[in-house]
Amino acid sequence: MANHSYPAGFLLLGFSEHPHLEKILFVVVLCSYLITLLGNTLILLLSTLDPRLHSPMYFFLSNLSFLDLCFTTTCVPQMLVNLWGPTKTISFLGCSVQLFIFMLLGTTECILLTVMAFDRYVAVCQPLHYATIIHPRLCWQLAAVAWAIGLAQSTVQTPPTLRLPFCPHRQIDDFLCEVPSLIRLSCGDTTYNEIQMAVASVFIVVVPLGLILVSYGAIARAVLRINSAKGRRKAFGTCSSHLIVVTLFYSSVIAVYLQPRNPYAQERGKFFGLFYAVGTPTLNPLVYTLRNKEVKRAFWRLLGKDEDSGES
Numbered sequence: 001m002a003n004h005s006y007p008a009g010f011l012l013l014g015f016s017e018h019p020h021l022e023k024i025l026f027v028v029v030l031c032s033y034l035i036t037l038l039g040n041t042l043i044l045l046l047s048t049l050d051p052r053l054h055s056p057m058y059f060f061l062s063n064l065s066f067l068d069l070c071f072t073t074t075c076v077p078q079m080l081v082n083l084w085g086p087t088k089t090i091s092f093l094g095c096s097v098q099l100f101i102f103m104l105l106g107t108t109e110c111i112l113l114t115v116m117a118f119d120r121y122v123a124v125c126q127p128l129h130y131a132t133i134i135h136p137r138l139c140w141q142l143a144a145v146a147w148a149i150g151l152a153q154s155t156v157q158t159p160p161t162l163r164l165p166f167c168p169h170r171q172i173d174d175f176l177c178e179v180p181s182l183i184r185l186s187c188g189d190t191t192y193n194e195i196q197m198a199v200a201s202v203f204i205v206v207v208p209l210g211l212i213l214v215s216y217g218a219i220a221r222a223v224l225r226i227n228s229a230k231g232r233r234k235a236f237g238t239c240s241s242h243l244i245v246v247t248l249f250y251s252s253v254i255a256v257y258l259q260p261r262n263p264y265a266q267e268r269g270k271f272f273g274l275f276y277a278v279g280t281p282t283l284n285p286l287v288y289t290l291r292n293k294e295v296k297r298a299f300w301r302l303l304g305k306d307e308d309s310g311e312s
Helices: 019-049 056-084 092-125 127-133 136-162 179-185 191-224 229-257 263-290 293-302 307-311
Strands: 010-012
Touching: 019 056, 019 263, 019 293, 056 092, 056 136, 056 263, 092 127, 092 136, 092 179, 092 191, 092 229, 136 179, 136 191, 179 191, 179 229, 191 229, 229 263, 263 293
Parallel strands: none
Antiparallel strands: none
16 A cells, blocks of 8 residues: 555654664764855855956856755755654655755756866866857856756656655655655556666766766876976866866765665665765865865955965
């Protein structure tokens, strides 16, 4: 028998089988969330206020920071409530909104990281034509395409997922509402939903990742042709932060959405999902601020100090 009325929503089990771990995770998630808010807000502030950061690279970075702020805010408050106390319920409406926004933002980030890889490709491989190719209008168009694809993907996949005949126990073996966990909750035929998720994974995860790898293959060849060691380090330095962010994000996405269906993989997938939802938005601003001299200089200028004092 399946429940079609959803009167009381769902139970997010999360890590309830490890109650001693929940309090630790509460502190970790709360600290990560505060760092995410601080770090990404700082990047947005610097990219807006500092004229020297009014470039395509920082335009896309500010989009990524805004996206990460929304991404964590969609799921972390509910996660903290569930980790802190015994009540782990989420209403059907709340689950629906969380699923829609989480999928929209996750898809948008996949496309946005691909756009950022294209930006770095042009900067390294076509430096003389960079300003002509990556002009402000194209930046806005590429960002709009990323958000439009995210919206389209979420609009297409959310309704069929929510229409599944869910089992009466309503227990989601996860800490948030997402497609794989809701498919596992269904007591009916999920063949269509699984095919839809597989096709979406190819177009939203595999294809963008392939384009990123092709871009970095071309970047690596261009860097190796540079005779000066200093020039090679500078060229690599313009891409290293983005490459780290791509590695962190896609490794967790692949672990969550392309894992085999067995209990061990499902348990492991919850930890990868936690890192995907909480860890990567926390690490992204740290990677860009700690490794980027321009961002650090902009920070010192915002505080009213000169660049030399910021570097010392």
